[in-house]
Amino acid sequence: MNKVLLLTKVMLKSSSTFNNNTKAANRKKTKSSATGIIVMLLVLGLCVCVPFTIIMSTMSSLLAEYEVADSLLYVVLPVANIAIVVISIFSVVSTFFFSQDNEQLLAMPLKPLEILLSRFLISLLSSYLMVFMFIAPIFIGYGIGMHADILFYLIAIIDIIMIPVIPLALILLISVLVFQTSNFIKHKDLLTYIMTGLILIMAFGLNIVIQNGMRSIETNPDAFVEALQALRTSMGETLVKFMPNAFFALQSLVGANLGSRLIYLLLFVVLSVGVLALVILVSSPIYFRTIRGSSERGGKTKHVSEANVLASSKHRSSFKSQVITEWRLIIRSPTYFMNLVFVSFIFPVIFFISFGMGANNGEEGGIMSFIPKFQASNYTPSNALGFMLFFAGLIFFASMTMISSTAISRMGKSASFVKYIPSSTLNIITAKIFWGVACSEVTAILTMGILAALGIVPILDCLVLLIATFPVFVLINYLAIFIDAKRPKLEWLNETQAVKNNTNGVIYMFGTWAVAIIFAGIGFIFMNLNVPYSGYIVGLIFFIIGSIGVYFMVRYLKKHENTFFDRLA
Amino acid sequence: MIKIENITKKYGDKIAVDHLSLEIRDGEIFGFIGPNGAGKTTTIKMITGITGYDEGEITLNNIDITKHPVEAKKTFGFVPDSPDMFLRLKGIEYLNFIADIYEVPEDVRPERFKSFAEKFDMQDHLNEDLQSYSHGMRQKIILMGALIHEPKIWILDEPMTGLDPKSSYALKEMMHEHASKGNSVFFSTHVLEVAEKLCDRIGIINHGKLVYCGTMDELDKMFPNESSLEKIFLEMTSGE
Numbered sequence: 001m002n003k004v005l006l007l008t009k010v011m012l013k014s015s016s017t018f019n020n021n022t023k024a025a026n027r028k029k030t031k032s033s034a035t036g037i038i039v040m041l042l043v044l045g046l047c048v049c050v051p052f053t054i055i056m057s058t059m060s061s062l063l064a065e066y067e068v069a070d071s072l073l074y075v076v077l078p079v080a081n082i083a084i085v086v087i088s089i090f091s092v093v094s095t096f097f098f099s100q101d102n103e104q105l106l107a108m109p110l111k112p113l114e115i116l117l118s119r120f121l122i123s124l125l126s127s128y129l130m131v132f133m134f135i136a137p138i139f140i141g142y143g144i145g146m147h148a149d150i151l152f153y154l155i156a157i158i159d160i161i162m163i164p165v166i167p168l169a170l171i172l173l174i175s176v177l178v179f180q181t182s183n184f185i186k187h188k189d190l191l192t193y194i195m196t197g198l199i200l201i202m203a204f205g206l207n208i209v210i211q212n213g214m215r216s217i218e219t220n221p222d223a224f225v226e227a228l229q230a231l232r233t234s235m236g237e238t239l240v241k242f243m244p245n246a247f248f249a250l251q252s253l254v255g256a257n258l259g260s261r262l263i264y265l266l267l268f269v270v271l272s273v274g275v276l277a278l279v280i281l282v283s284s285p286i287y288f289r290t291i292r293g294s295s296e297r298g299g300k301t302k303h304v305s306e307a308n309v310l311a312s313s314k315h316r317s318s319f320k321s322q323v324i325t326e327w328r329l330i331i332r333s334p335t336y337f338m339n340l341v342f343v344s345f346i347f348p349v350i351f352f353i354s355f356g357m358g359a360n361n362g363e364e365g366g367i368m369s370f371i372p373k374f375q376a377s378n379y380t381p382s383n384a385l386g387f388m389l390f391f392a393g394l395i396f397f398a399s400m401t402m403i404s405s406t407a408i409s410r411m412g413k414s415a416s417f418v419k420y421i422p423s424s425t426l427n428i429i430t431a432k433i434f435w436g437v438a439c440s441e442v443t444a445i446l447t448m449g450i451l452a453a454l455g456i457v458p459i460l461d462c463l464v465l466l467i468a469t470f471p472v473f474v475l476i477n478y479l480a481i482f483i484d485a486k487r488p489k490l491e492w493l494n495e496t497q498a499v500k501n502n503t504n505g506v507i508y509m510f511g512t513w514a515v516a517i518i519f520a521g522i523g524f525i526f527m528n529l530n531v532p533y534s535g536y537i538v539g540l541i542f543f544i545i546g547s548i549g550v551y552f553m554v555r556y557l558k559k560h561e562n563t564f565f566d567r568l569a
Numbered sequence: 570m571i572k573i574e575n576i577t578k579k580y581g582d583k584i585a586v587d588h589l590s591l592e593i594r595d596g597e598i599f600g601f602i603g604p605n606g607a608g609k610t611t612t613i614k615m616i617t618g619i620t621g622y623d624e625g626e627i628t629l630n631n632i633d634i635t636k637h638p639v640e641a642k643k644t645f646g647f648v649p650d651s652p653d654m655f656l657r658l659k660g661i662e663y664l665n666f667i668a669d670i671y672e673v674p675e676d677v678r679p680e681r682f683k684s685f686a687e688k689f690d691m692q693d694h695l696n697e698d699l700q701s702y703s704h705g706m707r708q709k710i711i712l713m714g715a716l717i718h719e720p721k722i723w724i725l726d727e728p729m730t731g732l733d734p735k736s737s738y739a740l741k742e743m744m745h746e747h748a749s750k751g752n753s754v755f756f757s758t759h760v761l762e763v764a765e766k767l768c769d770r771i772g773i774i775n776h777g778k779l780v781y782c783g784t785m786d787e788l789d790k791m792f793p794n795e796s797s798l799e800k801i802f803l804e805m806t807s808g809e
Contacts, residue, residue: 308696312661313668313678321669325658332657332698414654420617421670422642562621562635 003110007118011101012125049137056141063228069146070254071228072138074235077163077246080135084167086202087130090195092123092171094496097179098188101493102291112287116280120168126501127164136160139253152253155265159249165272166245169279176283179290192334196342204350245271318423322431329410330403330435335495336410344401344439348447351397374456380535381461387468387535388523390457391542394444394469395476395516401443404436404480405508406499408568409489415568425564426557429485433477440473441466461535468539471546476515478553480508488567519545570595571616571722571755576625578611578777585611587777588624593722593755598748600768601757604806608777609757610650613726616755617647629722643671645722646715652707652731656700660691660710663699664717671718678717685713688739705731712740723747725756729763741767765798775806 056072063069096119105115139156142148179185239247248268255261316324330336379386408415418428448462484504492498499505522545523538531537557564571593578586586608593599603609614620616627618634618641627634632641655663661682668678686692689709699707708731716723723744729737744754744767758764764771765785773781781788788801795801 308661312665313675313682314665315673315675315678316669318670318672321666325655325662325666328662329655329657411654413651414649416614416619416649417654419619420642420647420649422639423670424639562638566621568619 003114004117004121007105007110007114008121011118011122045133049133052134053137053141053144056138057145060142060145063225064146066225066228068225068228068232069142070250071232072142073250073254074232074239076135076138077250078235078239078243080131080163081167081243081246082202083134084127084130084164085171086199088123088127088164088168089171089199090496091126091500092168093175093191093195094494095119095123095126096172096287097175097185097291098496099493106288106292112284113280116172116283116287120172120276120280123168123172124164127168131160131164135163142253151258151261155252155261158265158269159252162269162272163249166275169276172283173279176286176290180286185290189334192338196334196338200346245275319427319431322423322428323434326407326432327435333495336499339496339499340401340403340406341435341439344397344443345446347400348397348443348450352447352450381457381465381539382533382535384523384527384534384538387465387538388520388527390465391469391523391539392516392520394447394465395472395512395519397443397447398440398469398473398476399509399512401436401439402480402499402502402505402508403439404433404477405484405504406489406502407432407436407481408484409492409502409504410495410498412490412492412498415488415490419565419568424558425561426554429478429481429557429564433474433481436477436480437473440477441470444469444473464536464539468542468546471543471550472515472519475546475549475553476508476512478550478557479511479515480504482553483507483511485565486567490568570630570753571724572626572628572631573612573616574626576612576615576622576627578608578615578620578622585777586615586622586774589774589777589779590625591772591779591782593753595753596748596751597769598744598754598767599756600764600771601755601774602759602761602764602771602802603757603774607774607806609774610726611777612774613724613755613757617645617724618642643718644720645724646718646720648708648712648715648723648725648728650726650730652704652711654699654711657698659698660695660702663710664695664714667714668717671720673718681717681719682713685716688743689713689736690733703731705733705736708732709736716743721752723752723754723756725754727758728756729758729760761798761802773802773805780805 060069060072063072096116099119136156139160140153143152143156146152184191236247239250245268248264248271252261252265252268255264330340374380377386379389381387381390408418411417421428444466448457448465451457452459452462487504489498489502489504492501519542522541526534526538526541571591573589573591576586576589577584589608589612601609601612611620615622616629616634618638621635629641630644632644634641655666658666664682665678673681682695683692686695689712691706691709691713694702694706699710702710708728712725712728715725728740732740741763744756748754748769768785770782770784771788772779781791785798788798792801792804795804
């Protein structure tokens with residue numbers, strides 16, 4: 001057991017989400033900045049959790065009048081189990097099978113059981129971030145709404161700790177069996193594409209289910225209550241059969257009396273631990289066989305002909321070459337491509353489909369009846385208010401692109417390369433943010449293009465928005481790489497960790513929202529401007545402010561040529 | 570020529586390099602040796618501009634690395650201690666990328682690629698991803714990249730690590746040839762035999778201080794009773 005804890009400690013240190021700098025010289029500084037980041041993330045987390053808790057508390061109180069409050073938990077617990085599988089599948093597979101330290105561990109006198117348990121603990125700890133953010137507020141909100149006693153909260157804590165165990169164990173079991181019976185582990189790239197596809201399909205499915213549920217509340221509350229009552233009965237039966245863990249957890253919270261609640265809690269804990277023990281026992285004998293040779297690659301020799309050399313020897317400028325190389329490094333890694341590029345394009349698409357479905361069902365006459373109402377409102381981009389809303393929307397989509405906020409971290413241990421090549425810091429940084437800006441711009445064009453094609457927003461308005469947002473995209477991408485250069489996460493065991501366990505992406509996202517709020521604040525000054533096309537005036541102002549911001553950023557980079565990459569030494 | 574004048578590098582309270590002065594002359598192969606943590610890599614990082622320094626001055630062919638970093642960096646080719654970089658690129662793409670950065674003219678590239686590939690036995694591997702390379706092959710491609718712009722100064726951090734005997738021999742020959750044309754080679758190594766046979770002069774660093782700088786002959790005269798560099802090295806770097 002000592003070895004398990006020791007391994008877990010070492011793995012946590014080498015892959016910690018908050019461990020964004022590793023140089024001894026910076027360790028002291030990093031500790032304080034890591035504490036700052038944790039505090040900031042906690043504050044931001046609370047900003048999400050507190051409203052969520054209040055909503056859940058209000059909903060529980062309302063539903064309690066119809067005696068169906070516990071139906072919320074009937075829905076939440078199975079959804080939570082599925083969501084944990086969806087969100088954790090990537091990191092669990094990466095942690096267990098694609099970690100760079102697998103080969104070192106294989107050569108050590110360690111039992112598979114010890115490695116499996118420590119890897120499991122790492123996955124479990126990672127999953128708690130999501131559990132605390134999304135499931136804890138539901139339990140707390142329900143407890144407040146139902147005036148629950150202290151025992152409810154104590155049981156809820158144990159439930160929260162145990163909830164991710166079975167979903168994570170099942171991911172481990174399935175992946176071990178798949179890798180044992182197939183050659184998939186040697187086709188890591190293909191596997192990453194398949195997994196991301198599956199995650200997107202599952203996430204999309206979940207989104208549709210939630211949308212449908214929300215619409216039922218909005219359109220017909222009575223029918224919704226009836227539906228909840230029916231759902232509770234049917235869900236109870238389904239859970240007993242297919243997700244007994246969720247059923248036990250549920251009953252431990254809403255059971256008829258204290259005795260039965262404690263028995264269900266005990267059953268839940270025993271079942272979780274039992275499943276985990278079984279999965280570990282089944283996986284232990286085959287785990288080493290699956291990871292052995294996981295880093296091997298195809299040994300095809302592709303001879304490069306003289307013609308090939310000539311064709312590929314085309315001279316490009318240093319900047320252009322850096323831009324092209326950056327793109328190659330992103331698109332050739334499925335992890336980077338799916339998490340950095342694809343996600344930013346798919347997000348508006350999912351948004352529009354959800355929006356379209358909502359408008360179709362919620363409005364009489366479907367989405368087409370919505371268009372004239374919208375055009376007659378103050379929300380069109382030619383009005384200051386509308387412009388600010390669209391502008392904020394585009395900035396929000398742009399905040400999903402983590403290309404620039406992880407650009408330095410993705411270089412890993414070779415990051416010092418940028419310090420010894422004869423290229424200016426401005427050139428290097430601009431080449432690195434190029435695709436971040438491009439992706440934000442393409443997402444914006446895609447979004448406005450769909451709106452223009454549907455006839456919702458006139459083409460001229462779309463153009464004004466695209467022009468106004470451009471310098472702001474450049475500015476926020478400069479800010480993104482600034483964040484990453486100042487606290488890079490250079491130590492990672494796999495590419496997933498470089499982007500997904502990198503808090504710089506989250507800081508950038510919130511930072512971008514802050515920028516959007518600042519711009520909106522500036523826009524509010526002009527909101528009551530009683531002139532036609534006030535939106536265009538706001539657009540021009542945003543363009544000018546964004547351009548000034550870029551100008552100062554460029555000046556800063558020129559001025560700090562020698563010190564900008566100090567953290568990469 | 571590399572000129573290091575009185576440089577000091579501190580990490581907090583710890584002095585990593587202590588008032589080090591060194592000159593690597595034109596036409597010279599200079600070996601930099603020292604125990605682990607003595608300050609070799611830190612010195613190399615300061616020369617290449619990767620790390621700043623607290624005191625002193627470093628010039629490469631009379632260009633100050635701090636005042637004119639881009640110009641100074643054009644004068645040298647550098648092989649870092651780890652060759653694990655740009656692993657998603659193919660060998661040929663990596664070489665072209667580096668050639669673009671160092672502004673190598675298009676017409677000379679094929680010949681240089683071919684010549685290096687033959688010397689390091691890499692002809693059949695240029696079309697493969699760097700991530701499929703062994704450690705030694707990665708070391709070779711990084712070496713080829715570092716030398717592709719024919720820099721006057723070579724700065725190599727443990728360049729022999731992972732190289733097979735043929736490539737190691739080829740690199741040593743290339744170092745000789747480069748120095749004989751009036752250029753400088755500065756490299757760090759733990760293989761004392763290589764330093765002994767290859768270098769015109771060696772520098773021994775210990776606890777951040779240069780404890781010796783000179784030719785092998787001068788060193789032999791200083792320690793007439795010691796039979797090998799290994800023994801001299803151990804004596805010079807043993808705990809004070």
